[in-house]
Each structure stands twice: as structure tokens, then as C-alpha cells.
Amino acid sequence: MDIFTTMQDERGRLSQSEIRIADIVLNDFEFAVNASIIELAGKADVSPPTVTRFCRRLGCESFSDFKVQLARTAYVGMRYLKPEPKSIAPADVAQDIITKAQNALFLLHRGLDVDAIERAANRLAGAEMIYAFGSGGNSSMIANELQNRLFRLGLRITASSDHSMQLMMAAAAKPTDVLIGSSFSGRNAELVRAFMLAREAKVPTIALTQSGSPVANAAEITLPVDLPEGDNIYRPTSTRIAYLAVVDILASLIAYRIQPQATVTLRRIKQQLVTHRDGDDRQLLGD
Amino acid sequence: MDIFTTMQDERGRLSQSEIRIADIVLNDFEFAVNASIIELAGKADVSPPTVTRFCRRLGCESFSDFKVQLARTAYVGMRYLKPEPKSIAPADVAQDIITKAQNALFLLHRGLDVDAIERAANRLAGAEMIYAFGSGGNSSMIANELQNRLFRLGLRITASSDHSMQLMMAAAAKPTDVLIGSSFSGRNAELVRAFMLAREAKVPTIALTQSGSPVANAAEITLPVDLPEGDNIYRPTSTRIAYLAVVDILASLIAYRIQPQATVTLRRIKQQLVTHRDGDDRQLLGD
DNA sequence: GGTTCCTGCAAATTATTTTCTTGATACGTT
DNA sequence: AACGTATCAAGAAAATAATTTGCAGGAACC
Numbered sequence: 132m133d134i135f136t137t138m139q140d141e142r143g144r145l146s147q148s149e150i151r152i153a154d155i156v157l158n159d160f161e162f163a164v165n166a167s168i169i170e171l172a173g174k175a176d177v178s179p180p181t182v183t184r185f186c187r188r189l190g191c192e193s194f195s196d197f198k199v200q201l202a203r204t205a206y207v208g209m210r211y212l213k214p215e216p217k218s219i220a221p222a223d224v225a226q227d228i229i230t231k232a233q234n235a236l237f238l239l240h241r242g243l244d245v246d247a248i249e250r251a252a253n254r255l256a257g258a259e260m261i262y263a264f265g266s267g268g269n270s271s272m273i274a275n276e277l278q279n280r281l282f283r284l285g286l287r288i289t290a291s292s293d294h295s296m297q298l299m300m301a302a303a304a305k306p307t308d309v310l311i312g313s314s315f316s317g318r319n320a321e322l323v324r325a326f327m328l329a330r331e332a333k334v335p336t337i338a339l340t341q342s343g344s345p346v347a348n349a350a351e352i353t354l355p356v357d358l359p360e361g362d363n364i365y366r367p368t369s370t371r372i373a374y375l376a377v378v379d380i381l382a383s384l385i386a387y388r389i390q391p392q393a394t395v396t397l398r399r400i401k402q403q404l405v406t407h408r409d410g411d412d413r414q415l416l417g418d
Numbered sequence: 419m420d421i422f423t424t425m426q427d428e429r430g431r432l433s434q435s436e437i438r439i440a441d442i443v444l445n446d447f448e449f450a451v452n453a454s455i456i457e458l459a460g461k462a463d464v465s466p467p468t469v470t471r472f473c474r475r476l477g478c479e480s481f482s483d484f485k486v487q488l489a490r491t492a493y494v495g496m497r498y499l500k501p502e503p504k505s506i507a508p509a510d511v512a513q514d515i516i517t518k519a520q521n522a523l524f525l526l527h528r529g530l531d532v533d534a535i536e537r538a539a540n541r542l543a544g545a546e547m548i549y550a551f552g553s554g555g556n557s558s559m560i561a562n563e564l565q566n567r568l569f570r571l572g573l574r575i576t577a578s579s580d581h582s583m584q585l586m587m588a589a590a591a592k593p594t595d596v597l598i599g600s601s602f603s604g605r606n607a608e609l610v611r612a613f614m615l616a617r618e619a620k621v622p623t624i625a626l627t628q629s630g631s632p633v634a635n636a637a638e639i640t641l642p643v644d645l646p647e648g649d650n651i652y653r654p655t656s657t658r659i660a661y662l663a664v665v666d667i668l669a670s671l672i673a674y675r676i677q678p679q680a681t682v683t684l685r686r687i688k689q690q691l692v693t694h695r696d697g698d699d700r701q702l703l704g705d
Numbered sequence: 706g707g708t709t710c711c712t713g714c715a716a717a718t719t720a721t722t723t724t725c726t727t728g729a730t731a732c733g734t735t
Numbered sequence: 736a737a738c739g740t741a742t743c744a745a746g747a748a749a750a751t752a753a754t755t756t757g758c759a760g761g762a763a764c765c
Contacts, residue, residue: 146744164486168721178746183722194721195482195753199451202489219674221536225667229527232663233520240516249508267705268566272559279555319705368666372659376519379655380512387506418554418606433711455754465713470755481754482720 133204134197136241137189148177149185156201164202168194228368235369236376238358248377251311251337251352252384255281258309258335261288264297264322265313273313273339273374280382284389294321301325304334311337315370317344326350339377354381420491421484423528424476435464436472443488451489455481515655522645522656523663529644535664538598538624538639539671542568545596545622548575551584551609552600560600560626560661567669571676581608588612591621598624602657604631613637626664641668 138153145153152175156163163171172179186197255261261281265274271292278290291297298321304310310329312322317340326336326349338350347353354377358370425440432440439462443450450458459466473484542548548568552561558579565577578584585608591597597616599609604627613623613636625637634640641664645657 148745164490165483167482167719169719179721180723180747181745184745195454195485196452198482198486199489202486203451219671221532221539221667221671224670224674225527225530225532225535228666228670229523229663232659232666233523236516236520236523240512243512245508245512248512252508265705270705272562272566275559275562279559315705368662372519372662375655375659375662376516379515379519380508382655383511383515384506384508387511418552418557418602435712454752456752466754467714467756468712471712 133241134189134191134200135204141189145185145188148175148181149188151175152177152182152185160201164198231369232372235358235373239356239373239376242355242357243377244353244355247352247354248380249384251354252381252388254309254335254337254352255286255311255381256385256388258307259287259305260308261286262297262300262304262308262310263288263290263312264292264300264310264325265290266292266294266319266322267315269315269371269374270313270319272371273378276375276378277311277313277382280378281385284382284386286385286389297321297325298328301328301334302332304329304332306333306335309335309337311339312346312350313339313374314344314346315340315374317341317346319346322346323349339374420528421476421478421487422491428476432472432475435462435468436475438462439464439469439472447488451485518656519659522660525645526643526660526663529642530664531640531642534639534641535667536671538641539668539675541596541622541624541639542573542598542668543672543675546574546592546594547596548573549584549587549591549595549597550575550577550599551579551587551597551612552577553579553581553584553606553608554602556602556658556661557600557606559658560665563662563665564598564669567665568672571669571673573672573676584608584612585615588615588621589619591616591619593620593622596622596624598626599633599637600626600661601631601633602627602661604628604633606633609633610636626661 135157138157142150142153152171155171155175162174166174168179168182172182175182183194186194189197191197191200261277263274263277263281265271271290274290274292278288281288289300291300301310310326312319312326314322323345326338326346329336330349330351335352336350337352337354338346339354339356340346340350342353342355342357347355356370356373356377358373422444425444429437429440439458442458442462449461453461455466455469459469462469470481473481476484478484478487548564550561550564550568552558558577561577561579565575568575576587578587588597597613599606599613601609610632613625613633616623617636617638622639623637624639624641625633626641626643627633627637629640629642629644634642643657643660643664645660
């Protein structure tokens with residue numbers, strides 16, 4: 132898949148010299164992409180042929196192929212190997228945030244359970260009514276987002292961030308409905324209770340949360356999002372972007388499943404928004 | 419900055435042969451990163467030295483340096499050169515969405531007006547009251563997000579997606595307050611009206627929108643987000659992720675500006691959330 | 706007509722890979 | 736336990752391939 136992961140996975144099967152090479156690449160990425168095979172060999176105290184063999188073992192054609200692979204994934208993948216130095220100058224803060232966001236997406240993609248997403252999409256596409264639950268700023272945004280995306284496809288959906296309402300709705304839901312809930316921490320006890328209630332009534336449940344968490348265990352289908360949260364308390368956002376991406380994937384899959392219907396509804400909504408604005412037909416749906 | 423942009427910028431100053439090389443690289447990126455200088459030269463009908471000179475002109479050390487640079491930006495940058503082939507298989511949809519999201523972040527970063535963001539952050543950090551406006555699903559999410567992020571820093575802020583309320587609030591705002599509004603399309607006429615009203619009363623205004631648009635023109639400070647929107651009507655999300663990132667940057671900068679105060683408030687909020695849950699202190703703020 | 710710049714050729718340099726060999730380790734046999 | 740064999744890692748040197756440099760012819764533009 133990507134060369135960094137491969138290096139970590141293969142580490143156990145490498146020889147001493149090769150481990151030295153791997154460590155240098157991992158620790159001083161900047162050096163590695165720019166170095167020639169001779170320089171890299173020199174730094175690792177091995178001979179150039181060993182480096183070639185190392186590259187081959189990792190599944191690359193040649194040393195230069197290895198460098199290209201490295202450079203390719205690295206743009207996104209490298210920073211999570213290092214902590215954050217950086218200053219608080221605006222440009223650095225911006226770069227840091229954007230890199231972290233890209234990283235979150237990268238990691239999300241790597242850990243994505245495509246199968247579970249597909250099952251969830253099928254369930255949602257066939258639901259008579261959808262309840263989207265989430266609380267506390269982050270997850271309530273996700274619930275709203277689900278509503279925002281799915282109602283456009285002609286699905287019946289309501290979002291709620293209110294625990295009491297969630298419980299009542301869960302109790303009122305029917306087996307032909309679907310309950311989908313989000314929890315970043317996976318420890319939202321009220322959401323767990325809502326899931327339990329729904330399951331008793333045979334209502335399908337989908338959780339968007341950390342795998343292995345209470346919320347994950349309470350739901351029938353879990354869409355896991357497992358990211359290392361940075362320790363900077365001011366910035367919980369990169370995780371949220373990953374969640375949004377999952378919602379996006381989900382909504383797209385559902386859209387493809389119910390396409391004919393969705394296109395019609397979508398056009399109707401669009402029509403309405405556009406005429407209400409200024410007639411420019413190239414506008415987005417919703418502002 | 420990045421090699422693709424450089425190639426496009428320099429295109430006018432290149433010779434015939436060099437333009438041929440550039441076109442091959444731009445059109446067949448996959449080939450270019452894997453080819454040797456000889457293969458690339460062959461395909462462009464030039465001699466290898468010409469390729470070397472081409473690389474130098476673009477600011478690279480050597481041909482291999484060029485390839486590394488190419489591979490580096492390309493992981494993120496390449497797809498926006500091509501339309502989307504792909505299938506609707508879940509794995510492909512997921513990859514497509516994630517790539518597009520990363521791309522949006524990449525492009526955002528490239529076009530970011532750091533200076534404007536800094537000015538906006540300063541304004542917001544010093545505001546007595548902040549009004550965050552946005553309507554229509556996408557922008558209303560941004561307004562909510564602003565509230566969600568900034569109230570944690572101890573700022574006074576309210577978000578509204580209701581046009582009538584927005585107008586009334588704009589009319590009631592004082593010069594020591596700040597109005598910040600978001601519009602993806604830049605054509606939200608009601609938001610423009612709110613900005614006008616605010617400006618008459620000398621209330622500072624900040625717009626998060628497409629540059630050059632009516633909304634952008636109506637605001638005092640514009641934080642431009644200019645992304646080519648993909649034409650798949652089912653997916654307006656990548657743009658949203660870019661907007662979220664801007665909010666994140668803004669919130670971080672503000673946090674650094676008012677740090678002592680923010681830490682205290684943050685701790686108080688955290689305390690409350692944590693005790694209400696299950697006592698695990700390592701939890702995120704908000705779920 | 707001169708200058709400048711592009712370009713390819715060939716040579717030189719440099720980088721990379723292959724081949725061959727040595728040394729080390731592990732395993733099975735007596 | 737001692738020996739022999741197989742296997743593998745790893746470097747040296749050679750071969751190969753790739754890249755760069757120097758130079759000169761030629762085109763375009765003053």
C-alpha cells in the first residue's frame with residue numbers, strides 16, 4: 132500500500148543492516164529522499180548493494196523507484212512520525228493544521244472498513260426513516276451533516292443532539308427504520324442507551340465512532356474511525372474532518388444506490404435555491 | 419513552491435523543446451515519475467541534456483531531484499489535472515472522496531491569504547461580541563463551527579442561519595463587535611445586506627467566501643477560499659472541508675493570542691464534560 | 706553581420722546494479 | 736558433541752546504465 136507502512140510491517144523480517152537503513156529513512160526522511168544510494172549506504176554503514184536489496188525486499192523495482200514511492204506518500208504521511216516543532220507564526224500554524232488534516236484523511240483511508248461502510252449504506256438507503264444522533268459540538272455537527280446530505284437524496288431523516296429526544300425517538304423507531312449515531316470519544320453513555328433501546332426493538336443501528344469503545348459495542352454496524360488525537364488542546368479538528376469524510380463517502384454510496392430518485396429530488400432542491408438567488412445555474416446546492 | 423505551479427508559471431519562458439517536456443509531464447504524470455531521463459527525452463523527442471536543463475530551469479538540482487519534487491506534490495496535486503475515471507465500487511468512491519478532500523486542503527493552502535487570516539484573528543480576538551452568520555446547510559455549519567470553537571476560548575459569540583435574525587443582529591451590533599459571515603457561493607444576497615448594514619454602523623466585517631464575489635466585496639476583510647468545485651452533483655463536501663480548515667486556523671490563532679484566558683475557560687468546560695461522563699481525563703472536549 | 710540562445714553529440718562523470726565471493730549462522734547427521 | 740552442509744547476509748569489484756558537462760553547429764533576433 133504505502134511504503135511507510137510496508138517498512139513498519141516488514142521490519143521484523145529485515146536483517147540488521149536493513150533495519151539500520153529503515154531507521155535512517157524513517158527518522159530522517161528529508162535526507163533519504165534527496166540522498167543517492169551511495170550516501171544512504173554510507174550513512175547506514177552498509178554497501179550500496181545492500182540498499183538495492185533492501186528496496187527490492189520492500190517491493191520496489193529499484194532504488195529510484197523506492198525514492199519515488201517514498202516521496203509520494205511522504206508528503207502526507209511523514210509528519211505523523213515526528214512531533215510538532217513549529218512556531219505560532221500564522222503561516223506555520225496554517226501549514227500545521229492543513230498537514231494534520233491531510234494526515235487524518237490519510238490515516239482514515241488506511242484504516243477504513245469499506246465493507247462496513249457498504250453495509251451501512253445499504254441499510255440507510257433502504258430505511259423508511261433515519262434517526263441521526265450526536266451530541267457535544269463535534270458529533271452533533273456530524274448528525275446535522277448526515278441530515279443535510281441525506282435529505283437531499285429524498286430520504287426521510289431527522290437529526291437530534293438532545294439526549295431526551297434521542298431516547299424517545301429510539302423508543303418510537305420501527306424495525307424498518309435505522310438509527311445512526313456518532314461519538315468521537317465512544318463514551319457517550321446516553322447514546323449507548325439509545326442504541327440499546329433501539330436494538331431491543333430490532334431497529335438497525337449504526338455507530339460512527341472509535342472501534343472497541345462502548346458506543347461501538349452497542350451498535351450493530353460500526354464504522355470505525357481510529358485516529359491518534361494530537362495533544363494540542365486547542366485543536367480537535369482533524370478528527371472531525373475524518374468523520375466528515377466518512378459521512379461524505381456514506382452519502383455518495385447511498386446516492387449511487389438510489390440514483391434515479393436522488394437526481395430528481397436534487398434537481399428540485401437546486402431549482403428552488405437557484406431561482407431564489409440570481410439565476411446562475413452553476414451554483415452549488417446550499418450555500 | 420510546488421513544481422506543478424512552477425511549471426505552469428514558467429511555461430511562457432520555456433523553449434519549444436522544453437514545452438514539449440512540460441506537456442508530457444503534465445499529461446502523463448504516471449509515466450514521468452517512473453521514467454528515466456532517457457525515456458522521458460525519447461518521448462519528448464529531445465536529447466537527455468535538454469531534459470536536465472529543463473529541470474534546472476525549474477529550480478531543481480538535477481533530474482532526480484525533479485522527480486522527487488514531482489512525486490512529492492503529485493500525491494496530492496495530480497488528480498486535479500485529470501477528470502475522474504473510477505468506478506462506483508465502495509473502495510474507489512472512498513479513495514476518490516479522500517483524494518479530493520486532500521486536494522482541497524492542498525489548494526486551500528496554496529491560495530491562503532495568511533495575512534488576511536491574521537488580521538481577522540486579531541479582530542476576533544479583540545471583539546466584545548461576535549456574530550457568525552451563514553445559511554443553507556454548508557455555511558450554517560461553518561457559522562456553528564465558529565461558535566463551537568470560539569466560545570471555548572471565552573469569547574462571546576452567537577451563530578445564526580436565519581436571515582431575518584441576521585439583519586436584526588447586524589443592525590444591533592456595535593463598532594466594538596465583529597460580524598463574520600460565510601458563503602460558499604459568494605452570492606448570498608441577504609448576507610451581503612447584513613454586511614452593508616454592519617458597515618454603515620462601523621462594525622468590522624469578515625467574510626469567508628470566494629474572492630471577487632458580492633459577499634467578498636461587501637466585507638472589510640475577506641478570507642478567500644477559491645476552489646474548483648467538482649462537477650459531481652452528489653458531492654459538495656471537499657469545499658466544506660477547506661472551510662473547516664480555515665475556521666480551525668482562525669480559532670488556533672485566536673487561541674494563541676488570548677492564551678491565558680482561553681486555557682482557564684477550556685479547563686472549566688472540560689471539567690464539566692469529563693465529570694459528566696466517566697472520569698477519563700484523556701477525553702476530547704465535546705464529543 | 707553579430708550576438709544570443711537553443712540544442713544535440715560525444716565524452717566524462719557519476720550512480721546503480723549485477724556478479725562473484727566470503728563469512729556467518731542454523732540445521733541435520735554421525 | 737563434532738562435523739558437514741545448506742542458507743543467507745553482505746561487501747568488493749566489475750559491468751552497466753544513467754546523468755551531466757563541454758563543445759560546436761545552427762537558428763532566431765536584433
